[in-house]
Amino acid sequence: MVETVGYEDGVVRMLDQRRLPAETAYLSCRDHHQVAEAIRDMAIRGAPAIGVAAALGIVVGVRSLGADATPAAFDAICDELAATRPTAVNLFWAIARMRERHARERAQGGTRLAEGLLEEALAIQAEDLAACRRMGDLGAALIPDGARLLTHCNAGALATAGYGTALGVVRSAAREGKVRLVYADETRPYLQGARLTAWELMQDGIPTTLIADNMAGHLMARGEVDAVVVGADRIARNGDVANKIGTYTVAVLAKENGVPFYVAAPVSTFDLATATGADIPIEERAPQEVTHHGGRRLAPEGVGVRNPAFDVTPHRYVTAIVCERGIARPPYTESLARLAAGV
Amino acid sequence: MVETVGYEDGVVRMLDQRRLPAETAYLSCRDHHQVAEAIRDMAIRGAPAIGVAAALGIVVGVRSLGADATPAAFDAICDELAATRPTAVNLFWAIARMRERHARERAQGGTRLAEGLLEEALAIQAEDLAACRRMGDLGAALIPDGARLLTHCNAGALATAGYGTALGVVRSAAREGKVRLVYADETRPYLQGARLTAWELMQDGIPTTLIADNMAGHLMARGEVDAVVVGADRIARNGDVANKIGTYTVAVLAKENGVPFYVAAPVSTFDLATATGADIPIEERAPQEVTHHGGRRLAPEGVGVRNPAFDVTPHRYVTAIVCERGIARPPYTESLARLAAGV
Numbered sequence: 001m002v003e004t005v006g007y008e009d010g011v012v013r014m015l016d017q018r019r020l021p022a023e024t025a026y027l028s029c030r031d032h033h034q035v036a037e038a039i040r041d042m043a044i045r046g047a048p049a050i051g052v053a054a055a056l057g058i059v060v061g062v063r064s065l066g067a068d069a070t071p072a073a074f075d076a077i078c079d080e081l082a083a084t085r086p087t088a089v090n091l092f093w094a095i096a097r098m099r100e101r102h103a104r105e106r107a108q109g110g111t112r113l114a115e116g117l118l119e120e121a122l123a124i125q126a127e128d129l130a131a132c133r134r135m136g137d138l139g140a141a142l143i144p145d146g147a148r149l150l151t152h153c154n155a156g157a158l159a160t161a162g163y164g165t166a167l168g169v170v171r172s173a174a175r176e177g178k179v180r181l182v183y184a185d186e187t188r189p190y191l192q193g194a195r196l197t198a199w200e201l202m203q204d205g206i207p208t209t210l211i212a213d214n215m216a217g218h219l220m221a222r223g224e225v226d227a228v229v230v231g232a233d234r235i236a237r238n239g240d241v242a243n244k245i246g247t248y249t250v251a252v253l254a255k256e257n258g259v260p261f262y263v264a265a266p267v268s269t270f271d272l273a274t275a276t277g278a279d280i281p282i283e284e285r286a287p288q289e290v291t292h293h294g295g296r297r298l299a300p301e302g303v304g305v306r307n308p309a310f311d312v313t314p315h316r317y318v319t320a321i322v323c324e325r326g327i328a329r330p331p332y333t334e335s336l337a338r339l340a341a342g343v
Numbered sequence: 344m345v346e347t348v349g350y351e352d353g354v355v356r357m358l359d360q361r362r363l364p365a366e367t368a369y370l371s372c373r374d375h376h377q378v379a380e381a382i383r384d385m386a387i388r389g390a391p392a393i394g395v396a397a398a399l400g401i402v403v404g405v406r407s408l409g410a411d412a413t414p415a416a417f418d419a420i421c422d423e424l425a426a427t428r429p430t431a432v433n434l435f436w437a438i439a440r441m442r443e444r445h446a447r448e449r450a451q452g453g454t455r456l457a458e459g460l461l462e463e464a465l466a467i468q469a470e471d472l473a474a475c476r477r478m479g480d481l482g483a484a485l486i487p488d489g490a491r492l493l494t495h496c497n498a499g500a501l502a503t504a505g506y507g508t509a510l511g512v513v514r515s516a517a518r519e520g521k522v523r524l525v526y527a528d529e530t531r532p533y534l535q536g537a538r539l540t541a542w543e544l545m546q547d548g549i550p551t552t553l554i555a556d557n558m559a560g561h562l563m564a565r566g567e568v569d570a571v572v573v574g575a576d577r578i579a580r581n582g583d584v585a586n587k588i589g590t591y592t593v594a595v596l597a598k599e600n601g602v603p604f605y606v607a608a609p610v611s612t613f614d615l616a617t618a619t620g621a622d623i624p625i626e627e628r629a630p631q632e633v634t635h636h637g638g639r640r641l642a643p644e645g646v647g648v649r650n651p652a653f654d655v656t657p658h659r660y661v662t663a664i665v666c667e668r669g670i671a672r673p674p675y676t677e678s679l680a681r682l683a684a685g686v
Contacts (some may be wrong), residue, residue: 188555209647212531214589246557294637304552
């Protein structure tokens, strides 16, 4: 499997996902500005992956400042990375964890500051990979034999430290011989499904059929989808799920057609401080993502555009939420709190 | 308003919709083969428009054969045009009408065959334009003041002899000052919404906001859509509606969010010989429409693709069906039969 993001010798190296599947090219970021730009411009995307990237961005940011890495400069690095994208909570979670480690190292004299921060960032990365493998194996139990699965966007190795959340479930289920076919929604406007999910699944030899987003309902109505598995960018206390735009639509269609709708996400995606999905900020991105296709303008000049990058799926549409600690079922206010507390 | 399709001096002239909105270019078809190719390759599309194009295609086909236009040759022309696209019933309806006229002219000696066929084709065209204007005015009564409407695909002047079905309703409602905004689903894979509907509405000065198909649900859930208006390619006896892929999804979302879902289509779209939507053939088109964007391949080579061009919206999701003779409400088996009979 390709490495989505890694650290070596003062450099954050990441697969440039904007260029997939045509090219497998890597970006080398030597300071936090470059990492912030890569997150903002979606060279790297996916809630867990941008958490890892931000943590490593702090490491190279502090390193690039050398003796100038004062507590104020550290805060500025964290703030710059936190301002890149508003919806995925893992970004803020990872930055908060780095801030705590920073405070702890400072309290202990600060002699191991750089090493401590690197240790913490690599721990975040390693824990995410382990969480994905674990939730994949747990989630596979939900998948029936001979399943025709549907996924939206890319919640795969490319969206995490590796293995994937929703695609982790798909991978584990495929290893158990349960997966007949995965329908990948192309996921307009950024085409994560067409460019990334299709590529990732094909690399693993998992049978993949690409569809336009508006075809999922037709397939469900004809009984051609056995379960939906998606990731999440943030899960509110009541189980409302913020995820890539279009997820809500898939969930409504699944419920209407009696198809189970599963969300796979690590505990770092849970935001128990946020009561409901209505309180989750939804990023609105540039209109060019909608008006241009393959670099060419296809919509008329001057047309109005809306481009919300995420939507909220109310918890009533969610059959179960799989995390690395188990499977949450409704009522989510109780089951998520229990899993978050690790009890 | 531009002319979608017209006839002059042995030539069927049609706006090449594949090149919109970048270019306003016209195709000149001098025989039925060229018209068939234009329909198959979607230079012209939209159920009523391809009905008119096929009728005019028969006219130039017969004309191009001259003295060789035997009854068998006439049948071959009709068969070739009927084989272009399977889902929209107006195509078969228009061809059947031309066959009847042909039989009538033959029965009367055939001296006015060419003129009679041209007369019939131009009548089909004129009646469609009149039907659109009438259903637009009738349908406008359904639209509330200050409406934020949503439409899918292009059911506009470009899809008809002029004025449009769904966009006819929008135009009439806009003339009455009722339309605050129209959300145009971009309508993957062929982008009729982004390329055609946005262009058409902007030409008329109607405020238009383009969205990706998977954003419609998000806007409805936030209370930002007051009504949906779409066209139809075929309406079964029980009110099930075949229309552009993605229509079913919009209808399910509308129902889930308490948004009225209106279909506007001429009586020529009713197919009372077909009992339910399950009996309507659904065209599957080339995978390249999904894998390529703006002429560039963006999905990996070798990925499986599904590309159904239409879906069926069961009648239980349809609030009302507007045609040129009135507004049908459930139960549709009765209301459609009554309107089709003209009583």
